[in-house]
Amino acid sequence: xxxxxxxxxxxxxxxxxxxxxxxxxxxxxxxxxxxxxxxxxxxxxxxxxxxxxxxxxxxxxxxxxxxxxxxxxxxxxxxxxxxxxxxxxxxxxxxxxxxxxxxxxxxxxxxxxxxxxxxxxxxxxxxxxxxxxxxxxxxxxxxxxxxxxxxxxxxxxxxxxxxxxxxxxxxxxxxxxxxxxxxxxxxxxxxxxxxxxxxxxxxxxxxxxxxxxxxxxxxxxxxxxxxxxxxxxxxxxxxxxxxxxxxxxxxxxxxxxxxxxxxxxxxxxxxxxxxxx
Numbered sequence: 001x002x003x004x005x006x007x008x009x010x011x012x013x014x015x016x017x018x019x020x021x022x023x024x025x026x027x028x029x030x031x032x033x034x035x036x037x038x039x040x041x042x043x044x045x046x047x048x049x050x051x052x053x054x055x056x057x058x059x060x061x062x063x064x065x066x067x068x069x070x071x072x073x074x075x076x077x078x079x080x081x082x083x084x085x086x087x088x089x090x091x092x093x094x095x096x097x098x099x100x101x102x103x104x105x106x107x108x109x110x111x112x113x114x115x116x117x118x119x120x121x122x123x124x125x126x127x128x129x130x131x132x133x134x135x136x137x138x139x140x141x142x143x144x145x146x147x148x149x150x151x152x153x154x155x156x157x158x159x160x161x162x163x164x165x166x167x168x169x170x171x172x173x174x175x176x177x178x179x180x181x182x183x184x185x186x187x188x189x190x191x192x193x194x195x196x197x198x199x200x201x202x203x204x205x206x207x208x209x210x211x212x213x214x215x216x217x218x219x220x221x222x223x224x225x226x227x228x229x230x231x232x233x234x235x236x237x238x239x240x241x242x243x244x245x246x247x248x249x250x251x252x253x254x255x256x257x258x259x260x261x262x263x264x265x266x267x268x269x270x271x272x273x274x275x276x277x
Contacts, residue, residue: 005164027134027182036185054138081160105152106221127245137177180204
């Protein structure tokens with residue numbers, strides 16, 4: 001177990017980047033053979049906007065990494081956190097840490113991004129994608145990303161977890177982010193069975209429906225247990241889904257990078273529309 005964790009602790013940047021390329025590229029290829037929706041769009045042009053947003057996120061991640069490193073140095077010297085108060089095997093500590101990270105840094109912050117008005121305006125960028133595919137997983141406003149990473153650090157501090165746990169979680173999160181957004185069609189029965197434990201492509205697509213109440217459902221990233229536990233789980237007929245968001249309906253702006261970065265500050269972009277009876 002120690003060797004396994006040491007691998008992630010010492011994982012060089014090029015291997016982390018290669019993992020992103022491998023997972024993103026793999027699902028990109030699978031979309032061409034097992035598409036859930038037969039989109040009529042320019043795949044590369046659509047992806048360019050999402051990749052540019054990914055570039056901003058990666059630049060921010062470099063600076064945020066310094067803060068993250070400082071947090072782990074402090075934790076190592078202070079012995080702060082819940083893991084310091086209990087005696088359990090390392091594998092249980094890892095599992096517990098991933099559960100807490102998935103709850104706080106994925107489900108809970110995602111819930112807040114939908115419920116707090118100024119946070120939602122940042123998150124609209126993610127939901128404005130009219131062609132949800134694996135590259136949509138990279139589509140986040142830079143400030144949206146900062147909020148998510150801040151909550152991840154909160155989870156790290158609460159648990160007092162070692163850096164290897166956090167880095168392993170990040171590797172898992174990359175896989176699930178591109179997997180759940182991928183425009184791939186799993187066998188319906190398999191997708192539904194898997195959705196009892198993990199977030200699946202079909203399950204997450206309901207979250208990308210253009211209209212309430214489906215938009216405010218299925219907040220999870222890795223585990224579906226949080227949505228089931230807190231009553232936000234939804235599973236229906238995927239053929240009913242229409243991608244996008246009803247407060248930004250102009251297709252010409254969906255892939256306009258300047259417009260997307262400006263959405264949080266654009267007064268012409270309203271907040272959520274009320275549910276029609």
